[in-house]
Amino acid sequence: MGIPEGKAAKILVFxxxxxxxxxxxxxxxxxxxxxxxxxxxxxxxxxxxxTRWILRAFEQGFDGVFIAADGSDCPYGxxxxxxxxxxxxxxxxxxxxxxxxxxxxxxxxxxxxCSESFVKQIKSFNNxxxxxxxx
Numbered sequence: 001m002g003i004p005e006g007k008a009a010k011i012l013v014f015x016x017x018x019x020x021x022x023x024x025x026x027x028x029x030x031x032x033x034x035x036x037x038x039x040x041x042x043x044x045x046x047x048x049x050x051t052r053w054i055l056r057a058f059e060q061g062f063d064g065v066f067i068a069a070d071g072s073d074c075p076y077g078x079x080x081x082x083x084x085x086x087x088x089x090x091x092x093x094x095x096x097x098x099x100x101x102x103x104x105x106x107x108x109x110x111x112x113x114c115s116e117s118f119v120k121q122i123k124s125f126n127n128x129x130x131x132x133x134x135x
Contacts, residue, residue: 007130008035008036008037008126008130009035009037009063009064009125009126009129009130009133010037010039010061010062010063010064011035011037011038011039011062011063011064011065011066011122011125011126011129012039012040012041012057012062012064012065012066013038013039013040013041013065013066013067013068013122014040014041014043014046014049014053014065014066014067014068015040015041015042015043015068015110016042016043016044016045016046016068016069016070017042017043017044018044018070018112019070019110019111019112020046020068020069020070020110020111020112020114020118021040021042021068022112022113023068023110023111023112023113023114023115023117023118024040024068024110024115024118026113026115027115027116027118027119030115032115032116032119033119034119034122034123034126035122035126038122038126039062045070045080046067046068046069046070046080046084046107047080047083047084047087049067049084049087050087051087051090051091051094054091054105055091055094055095055098055100058095058100058104063104063129063133064104064105064106064125064126064129065104065105065106066106066107066108066121066122066125067084067088067105067106067107067108068108068109068110068118069081069084069107069108069109069110070109081109084107085107088105088107091105092105101132101133103128103129103132104129104132104133106121106125108121
């Protein structure tokens with residue numbers, strides 16, 4: 001596993017349909033640039049993400065997985081952030097057991113108007129992945 005020098009990491013983003021996905025779309029409309037190797041999958045709520053989906057992304061060649069969580073704005077329940085955090089913690093433990101660097105999975109709350117924050121988070125995550133995983 002390695003990212004060649006000067007290349008971008010391949011990142012899968014799980015975004016939420018009503019909260020973080022509009023921010024990601026707006027980033028494109030505002031021409032806020034980030035790597036073209038970032039792929040998104042929209043889900044209703046970040047607490048619905050399964051550990052097996054994250055692990056499958058790594059099996060399929062993704063360098064990192066980013067969960068754009070709803071934070072306290074989740075329309076499905078107030079405990080969304082805690083549930084998503086528990087999923088991330090459980091997945092980190094499984095990743096460690098399987099010799100997968102836990103820093104390859106990141107979660108951050110992204111609100112519907114947080115386009116600049118999303119781009120900043122993705123660029124930082126990409127830089128961390130490239131530094132850690134370069135060949």
